[in-house]
Amino acid sequence: MARLEIKKTYKIYIGGKFPRTESGRFYNPKGIDVNVCKSSRKDFRNAVVVARAAQPAWAGRSAYNRAQILYRIAEIMEGRRAQFISELELQGSSKKQADEEVNATIDRWVYYAGWCDKYQQIFSSVNPVASNHFNFSVLEPMGVVAATAPEESSLLGISTIIATAIAGGNSLIAIASESKPLCSVTLAEVLNDSDVPGGVVNILTGNKDELLPHIVQHMDVNALVYCGSDKKVIIDLKEKSADNLKRIAHYSTDAILSDSGESPYFIKTLNEVKTTWHPIEKVGAVGSSY
Amino acid sequence: MAVKNKNVFDFSPALESAGHIQLKDQYELFINGKWTKPKSGKYFKTINPSNEKVIAQVAEASKTDVDAAVSAAEKAFNGWSSLSGKERGKYLFRLARLIQEKARELSVIETLDGGKPIRESRDIDIPLAAAHFFYHAGWADKLEYAFPNRKTEPLGVAGQIIPWNFPLLMAAWKLAPALACGNTVVLKPAETTPLTALKLAEIIEEAEFPPGVVNIVTGAGATGAAIVNHPKVNKIAFTGSTEVGKIIQRATANTDKKLTLELGGKAANIIFEDAAINQAVEGIINGIYFNQGHVCCAGSRLFVQESVHDEVIQKLKARIENLVVGDPMDKNTDIGAINSKSQLETINKYLKIGKEEGLEMFQSSCSVPSKGFWCKPTIFTGAAQSSRIVQDEIFGPVLAVQTFRTIGEVIQKANNTPYGLSAGVWTDKGSKIFNLTQQLRAGVIWANTFNKFDPTSPFGGYKESGFGREGGVHGLESYLKFND
Numbered sequence: 001m002a003r004l005e006i007k008k009t010y011k012i013y014i015g016g017k018f019p020r021t022e023s024g025r026f027y028n029p030k031g032i033d034v035n036v037c038k039s040s041r042k043d044f045r046n047a048v049v050v051a052r053a054a055q056p057a058w059a060g061r062s063a064y065n066r067a068q069i070l071y072r073i074a075e076i077m078e079g080r081r082a083q084f085i086s087e088l089e090l091q092g093s094s095k096k097q098a099d100e101e102v103n104a105t106i107d108r109w110v111y112y113a114g115w116c117d118k119y120q121q122i123f124s125s126v127n128p129v130a131s132n133h134f135n136f137s138v139l140e141p142m143g144v145v146a147a148t149a150p151e152e153s154s155l156l157g158i159s160t161i162i163a164t165a166i167a168g169g170n171s172l173i174a175i176a177s178e179s180k181p182l183c184s185v186t187l188a189e190v191l192n193d194s195d196v197p198g199g200v201v202n203i204l205t206g207n208k209d210e211l212l213p214h215i216v217q218h219m220d221v222n223a224l225v226y227c228g229s230d231k232k233v234i235i236d237l238k239e240k241s242a243d244n245l246k247r248i249a250h251y252s253t254d255a256i257l258s259d260s261g262e263s264p265y266f267i268k269t270l271n272e273v274k275t276t277w278h279p280i281e282k283v284g285a286v287g288s289s290y
Numbered sequence: 291m292a293v294k295n296k297n298v299f300d301f302s303p304a305l306e307s308a309g310h311i312q313l314k315d316q317y318e319l320f321i322n323g324k325w326t327k328p329k330s331g332k333y334f335k336t337i338n339p340s341n342e343k344v345i346a347q348v349a350e351a352s353k354t355d356v357d358a359a360v361s362a363a364e365k366a367f368n369g370w371s372s373l374s375g376k377e378r379g380k381y382l383f384r385l386a387r388l389i390q391e392k393a394r395e396l397s398v399i400e401t402l403d404g405g406k407p408i409r410e411s412r413d414i415d416i417p418l419a420a421a422h423f424f425y426h427a428g429w430a431d432k433l434e435y436a437f438p439n440r441k442t443e444p445l446g447v448a449g450q451i452i453p454w455n456f457p458l459l460m461a462a463w464k465l466a467p468a469l470a471c472g473n474t475v476v477l478k479p480a481e482t483t484p485l486t487a488l489k490l491a492e493i494i495e496e497a498e499f500p501p502g503v504v505n506i507v508t509g510a511g512a513t514g515a516a517i518v519n520h521p522k523v524n525k526i527a528f529t530g531s532t533e534v535g536k537i538i539q540r541a542t543a544n545t546d547k548k549l550t551l552e553l554g555g556k557a558a559n560i561i562f563e564d565a566a567i568n569q570a571v572e573g574i575i576n577g578i579y580f581n582q583g584h585v586c587c588a589g590s591r592l593f594v595q596e597s598v599h600d601e602v603i604q605k606l607k608a609r610i611e612n613l614v615v616g617d618p619m620d621k622n623t624d625i626g627a628i629n630s631k632s633q634l635e636t637i638n639k640y641l642k643i644g645k646e647e648g649l650e651m652f653q654s655s656c657s658v659p660s661k662g663f664w665c666k667p668t669i670f671t672g673a674a675q676s677s678r679i680v681q682d683e684i685f686g687p688v689l690a691v692q693t694f695r696t697i698g699e700v701i702q703k704a705n706n707t708p709y710g711l712s713a714g715v716w717t718d719k720g721s722k723i724f725n726l727t728q729q730l731r732a733g734v735i736w737a738n739t740f741n742k743f744d745p746t747s748p749f750g751g752y753k754e755s756g757f758g759r760e761g762g763v764h765g766l767e768s769y770l771k772f773n774d
Binding site for chain 2: 122127129130131135137140143235236238241242245247265272275276277278
């Protein structure tokens, strides 16, 4: 007798758990016989709450520890290559394309793992002020980031936007490619097995056009990354983000998916510059004796 | 004359003279290197806020005038941006030197037009303005070292709109990086304090800048809007209120204009029981009463650890009684005139709100001159997170005092604001300082000091205090695009 296959239920990822959307809605990406959660505004708001709660502890981890966790993601992905490749094929990639995308994605995680304990040294400064103060500027994560993945990519796109945000100490809510959502859910399972603390990365599937207006108006989101080149959307986001002056970054899909998607400037974009002043006591200074 | 204070040794007045300054009765617009009459023929008066006397008439730039200024800047852009960085830098070095030479004149004009004490314009505003040009001059031929592995290009025409609290210094903060990076500029000073920017235009002429590289147009909100909405402007840099900043962000959403905003603040100044209390009291005074509190990064929310509350407040009151309030031209003066009538009305509105909310108000017993706009240094004790004077930026010499018991509590309270420009921490324990400075959500943190500025030190906010930095290597990014 033929064995009945066990089909996977694709769910969303909030706070280290895999719930279905609270709305109970689903959709079928074109050409794929799979039910995918159509996340709601409420799912997003729930995700912001857990992302906010998780962010300070994530930023407080040592850079070395964050680097190891990102590297761990690459390790676990390597072990699940076959699953990602079959999902990419199911979503229309050739075997060769799928193989290349998985390679590029794993290498990209390794790339950003290496930046975790280095970007601060590249972008910080000690500032030679004219008064008796020790003055230095460092990068600090913006906080909670919301990001939409490039539509054209199921795996490399969302991996890049997650890596650039969390390497820099942010937590985020990523909105998966609407037409190619499968790998994002499997990626969530990888993250969950890689010591990424619950709530640091949250992944929603669904309709971007429906979710974006809520995302851009959410008052507890510090930054919004949009991958794509729809001018109308970009204008709309810049306009509506003014309510709480959330930072808007928009990248072309090509910039994310090509080699130029590897740059510490993506990490910097989601960081603020903080400058600290501290007096230097000069009382009794007699100069160096050696 | 400085107002006599019964509690201190009586200082004899030490008036700075205004005899050496050269001011015209009427100022035109500085467009394409020429002094140009406004097309509308309209002028407005700029007054001395300490005696309400008219100092000069200043042209009001309309849309047509702004158009001419932007065209001039656009025409000048190719020449200016293709100059070698070395040559561009030399113009800025020249400018820095000329400002230093004319420092005394500029200080006096700054004080006459804006109402700030001569001590501050002489020792802080003008020297820092010169330092900003000098610092950025040296960047002009070194930009490739500022952003590793990236190719930079200037943006084009920068539209810059600056506030009235540090008129010449804000002009320097805006102009120096823009010009060093190879942009040309249309700058609008605030309508209550246009004179030092116009004097700067004269100095720019004297420094032989190519025409059109810097254009200075005077006017109020409508002039600013014409700059913001001009299609040929590639970059907007604005310093001012959060409310107007949001309007500008919405107005430029439909364009490719690069935008940086330096907006409001409501800084927490946190005093722990282990702080050097006398130094901390000086820091509180400097934090809130520097420049009459017309400072976006002013330490307007004081958090005192409960165990030292009474001591700190008692010393604070004694210190306030010793502040010299009065003629800004007197070298003894600590607190000068409020910049304008409308700003005084705003401050008075908040004093009323504070009293109505049942907070205890203390003001210096000094008297103030009968003419001009004055507000005595004020503290409100017993304030709560919900008090309006704790939540809103007042932009005046008004301090709201709250207490705390634990570090966790004060971090939460300090961060519980939509603003995030600056903060201060006072304690003698180094590790505590770094714990606090890491957790406070603000762009500039002063530890055991307050209200310090330097051209090498990046300045700018988190959250609704705006985005972008001014000063230091980080500030250059606001005036460049990256081609890679």
